[in-house]
Amino acid sequence: QQQVKQSPQSLIVQKGGISIINCAYENTAFDYFPWYQQFPGKGPALLIAIRPDVSEKKEGRFTISFNKSAKQFSLHIMDSQPGDSATYFCAASRETSGSRLTFGEGTQLTVNP
Amino acid sequence: DGGITQSPKYLFRKEGQNVTLSCEQNLNHDAMYWYRQDPGQGLRLIYYSQIVNDFQKGDIAEGYSVSREKKESFPLTVTSAQKNPTAFYLCASSRTRGTEAFFGQGTRLTVV
Numbered sequence: 001q002q003q004v005k006q007s008p009q010s011l012i013v014q015k016g017g018i019s020i021i022n023c024a025y026e027n028t029a030f031d032y033f034p035w036y037q038q039f040p041g042k043g044p045a046l047l048i049a050i051r052p053d054v055s056e057k058k059e060g061r062f063t064i065s066f067n068k069s070a071k072q073f074s075l076h077i078m079d080s081q082p083g084d085s086a087t088y089f090c091a092a093s094r095e096t097s098g099s100r101l102t103f104g105e106g107t108q109l110t111v112n113p
Numbered sequence: 114d115g116g117i118t119q120s121p122k123y124l125f126r127k128e129g130q131n132v133t134l135s136c137e138q139n140l141n142h143d144a145m146y147w148y149r150q151d152p153g154q155g156l157r158l159i160y161y162s163q164i165v166n167d168f169q170k171g172d173i174a175e176g177y178s179v180s181r182e183k184k185e186s187f188p189l190t191v192t193s194a195q196k197n198p199t200a201f202y203l204c205a206s207s208r209t210r211g212t213e214a215f216f217g218q219g220t221r222l223t224v225v
Binding site: 006009034036041042043044045046049089100101102103104105106 | 117119146148153154155156157158161171203205213214215216217218219221
């Protein structure tokens with residue numbers, strides 16, 4: 001059972017544009033929502049994370065928006081750069097289960113120069 | 114430098130052979146995890162361990178086995194019972210509760 005659904009599967013944006021990736025979850029017990037960035041042949045690395053007590057979190061060009069009632073959260077990348085080209089995964093977990101993360105399917109982002 | 118080391122980076126095995134993937138961490142984390150990554154399917158949890166000498170099955174444990182004899186080490190054995198073992202395998206670790214998971218660089222296993 002896929003508990004975290006991610007869209008789109010792939011995304012192409014121009015340099016300087018805004019990249020938006022969306023995720024929806026089913027399990028209302030989830031209370032930790034990280035986004036990971038993965039470059040080809042490498043392991044994922046944490047980009048930014050949010051807990052459901054806030055609706056938005058911003059770190060540099062990266063922003064998570066969180067809608068608890070809709071059970072949705074999204075990643076916005078402002079002023080997208082070619083170096084942002086990577087695969088992005090949303091994930092969710094229950095704090096009581098440690099980092100037993102459930103991942104979305106991933107979005108392959110390409111930023112054209 | 115602290116981190117997670119997976120070895121080898123690439124591994125080739127013949128069908129029917131068992132193979133063991135290594136994962137070592139020096140972050141003093143209690144919890145360790147094994148994920149499998151296939152194109153278009155995200156990361157799926159194979160096994161996880163929150164303490165030495167204890168581990169639990171994840172979502173796709175069939176055909177895999179693990180051990181956790183030391184805090185620093187969490188090897189994964191892909192057995193001949195795994196029907197489709199060719200994949201990218203990722204090991205991760207974290208402190209026990211709700212914190213960042215750190216991933217290794219992965220092992221790409223190809224079974225021919």
